[in-house]
Amino acid sequence: AEALLRQAQKMEALGQLTGGVAHDFNNLLQVIVGNLELLDRQLPEDAPRWRRSVSNAMEGANRAAILTQRLLAFSRLQPLNPKPIDVAQLSHGMFDILSRTLGQHLELAIRIDPDLWFAEADPHQLENAIVNLAVNAGHALVQGGTAIVSAHNVDAAASHAVVGLEPAQYVAICVSDTGTGMSPDILDRVFEPFFTTKDVGQGTGLGLSQVFGFAKQSRGHVKIDSIVGEGTTVTIYLPRSMDAPIEAFVATLKPTMKAA
Numbered sequence: 001a002e003a004l005l006r007q008a009q010k011m012e013a014l015g016q017l018t019g020g021v022a023h024d025f026n027n028l029l030q031v032i033v034g035n036l037e038l039l040d041r042q043l044p045e046d047a048p049r050w051r052r053s054v055s056n057a058m059e060g061a062n063r064a065a066i067l068t069q070r071l072l073a074f075s076r077l078q079p080l081n082p083k084p085i086d087v088a089q090l091s092h093g094m095f096d097i098l099s100r101t102l103g104q105h106l107e108l109a110i111r112i113d114p115d116l117w118f119a120e121a122d123p124h125q126l127e128n129a130i131v132n133l134a135v136n137a138g139h140a141l142v143q144g145g146t147a148i149v150s151a152h153n154v155d156a157a158a159s160h161a162v163v164g165l166e167p168a169q170y171v172a173i174c175v176s177d178t179g180t181g182m183s184p185d186i187l188d189r190v191f192e193p194f195f196t197t198k199d200v201g202q203g204t205g206l207g208l209s210q211v212f213g214f215a216k217q218s219r220g221h222v223k224i225d226s227i228v229g230e231g232t233t234v235t236i237y238l239p240r241s242m243d244a245p246i247e248a249f250v251a252t253l254k255p256t257m258k259a260a
């Protein structure tokens, strides 16, 4: 409980700080990207080295843009827009993005219960959360292996068995990998903002804290089961929606999220 409180206080303080910085930084990035595009259009065809430099700069700027997006989402400046979600449709619609996120050498399976309920949450944020989890699964699968996105219903009785979950009906969305797994001391800290075991450029330490923030704001929960050497399952619980989705949800994330 103390660790959770510490985590919540950290999130609060960091949220306020990063929100302001990320917002201004994002505006500056737009200036950089705009000018790079202009430069790219004016370069002659027979200047491959200059083109490569411009495209390297552009790639760096795109990575920075993804980072600021994450920071903004984390600082809650991105408002949640909850609506009923057809998780089956959303997951299947993400197949291409997820396979590209994982890379060709890794297997991806999507397994959705046929009678899955609708969930109540912001579909774009859910999509973001699933991509974050897939990025982590890809990193954990250094030796190859499989990532599975699955979803099932959790009724009130089953929700009692999950520590930290208010008894109710939920849609559980799991991202599992057969990768490295986490030791208990790492598992203890994964929701802390900026906690990462990855090299600079590989990880920001914001993925899981973002997933945690999203689940909590959606009146849901996140659970992680992990065994070193066997793999990890991250489960997001989202409240069941009694309404059906109004519109079909179309996956909107670009495959460049892979770089995050």
Ligand code: ADP
Binding pocket: 136, 137, 140, 177, 179, 180, 181, 182, 186, 190, 195, 196, 197, 198, 202, 203, 204, 205, 206, 207, 208, 209, 232
């Ligand atoms: P990042 O991925 O940028 O490091 P996260 O908050 O997403 O930030 O994850 C924090 C840490 O948790 C990672 O650095 C890694 O050590 C561990 N982790 C997260 N997901 C997994 C996973 N699927 N398998 C093994 N370790 C993981």
